[in-house]
Amino acid sequence: MSGLEGVVAAQTILSEVDGLAGRLIIRGHALDQLAGRWTFEQVVGLLLDGFFPDMPEDVSGALGAARVRVFAQVAGLDAVLAARPPVEAVRALMARLPDGDDLETALNLIAAPAVFTAAVLRAAGGEAPIAPDAALSHAPDTLRMMRGSAPSAGEAAALDTYLVTVCDHGLNASTFAARVVASTQAGLGSAVLAGISALKGPLHGGAPGPVIDMLDAIGEPQNARPWLEAALDRGERLMGFGHRIYRVRDPRADALKTAVRLLGRDSEGAAGRIAFAEAVEQAALAILRERKPDRPLETNVEFYTALLLEALGFAPSAFTCVFAMGRTAGWVAHAREQTAGGKLIRPQSLYVGPAPKAAA
Numbered sequence: 001m002s003g004l005e006g007v008v009a010a011q012t013i014l015s016e017v018d019g020l021a022g023r024l025i026i027r028g029h030a031l032d033q034l035a036g037r038w039t040f041e042q043v044v045g046l047l048l049d050g051f052f053p054d055m056p057e058d059v060s061g062a063l064g065a066a067r068v069r070v071f072a073q074v075a076g077l078d079a080v081l082a083a084r085p086p087v088e089a090v091r092a093l094m095a096r097l098p099d100g101d102d103l104e105t106a107l108n109l110i111a112a113p114a115v116f117t118a119a120v121l122r123a124a125g126g127e128a129p130i131a132p133d134a135a136l137s138h139a140p141d142t143l144r145m146m147r148g149s150a151p152s153a154g155e156a157a158a159l160d161t162y163l164v165t166v167c168d169h170g171l172n173a174s175t176f177a178a179r180v181v182a183s184t185q186a187g188l189g190s191a192v193l194a195g196i197s198a199l200k201g202p203l204h205g206g207a208p209g210p211v212i213d214m215l216d217a218i219g220e221p222q223n224a225r226p227w228l229e230a231a232l233d234r235g236e237r238l239m240g241f242g243h244r245i246y247r248v249r250d251p252r253a254d255a256l257k258t259a260v261r262l263l264g265r266d267s268e269g270a271a272g273r274i275a276f277a278e279a280v281e282q283a284a285l286a287i288l289r290e291r292k293p294d295r296p297l298e299t300n301v302e303f304y305t306a307l308l309l310e311a312l313g314f315a316p317s318a319f320t321c322v323f324a325m326g327r328t329a330g331w332v333a334h335a336r337e338q339t340a341g342g343k344l345i346r347p348q349s350l351y352v353g354p355a356p357k358a359a360a
Helices: 040-048 060-076 086-094 103-124 138-147 153-165 173-183 188-199 209-218 221-233 251-264 268-291 301-311 316-341
Strands: 015-018 023-026
Touching: 023 040, 023 251, 040 060, 040 103, 040 138, 040 153, 040 316, 060 086, 060 103, 060 138, 086 103, 086 188, 086 316, 103 138, 103 188, 103 316, 138 153, 153 251, 153 301, 153 316, 173 188, 173 316, 188 316, 209 221, 209 268, 209 301, 209 316, 221 268, 251 268, 251 301, 268 301, 301 316
Parallel strands: none
Antiparallel strands: 015 023
């Protein structure tokens, strides 16, 4: 079947995506019970629980130490690598980490996207990388390493909410890629590299960036309807709307919309941008209902991801890297779950090519 839609390829205790109900469950907790309430470190502990015999009760200190360890690899960030797209530079640095299946390897991989993304963005701007502070939590340290100054409590909370919101999402393309590689017993590092390679694609983790392009092209609220209608007339997709699984609103969009609105309280500029984006959202939803009444096309996680990451100062070119900061925890957990089963993933294909010609 094209895209394997409807095919069950794994049993998992990690997450359930209920597209009809618009619900995401992560290890027994609905997303709205986690986002904005649990820290990223707590959710890492939740995802990895039971997969490592030496797992600490609180991973905060261990994750901080992992950030310090992986920073040593930033020395390999030369001018050639820094000139690459951020996700490619981050992937290359992650490939320098030792592979393995132990807890230290897992935490190094989860810590790495934050450390490497900050270093890559600073290098692209001609600035020296900033070393991690193991005493800080993951989200504020990430923003501090990128900016060179401490973020506000609201900014740190917004990034923390984002990382929790995207930490796992069923058997999506990148998670399936990670599980396939893990099933060969290649190691957690190899599985995560497969995940980030799949995430890089514009149909997966590369999708939020074009939302910013769309908003910039629209420019003013009064331009929203004519611009959006013209895009649909050209056969283009409206970025940030519709999802392959969800048939109602994406619950992750709701979690991020709340976080974005909280950010807007601290910044007049951010508040104006958010109000503009909400006007575009309402125009888009109205047009989609008019033109495609039989298709449930609601706001998805890409729309408010773009607004939140933009407000935090991340360049659109780095949005996929920030996605990887959260999703790597899910990839590691899925990889461990897959190897525990001990089964090599080996589906069959149906040959539809020409038959060999019979000999004369």
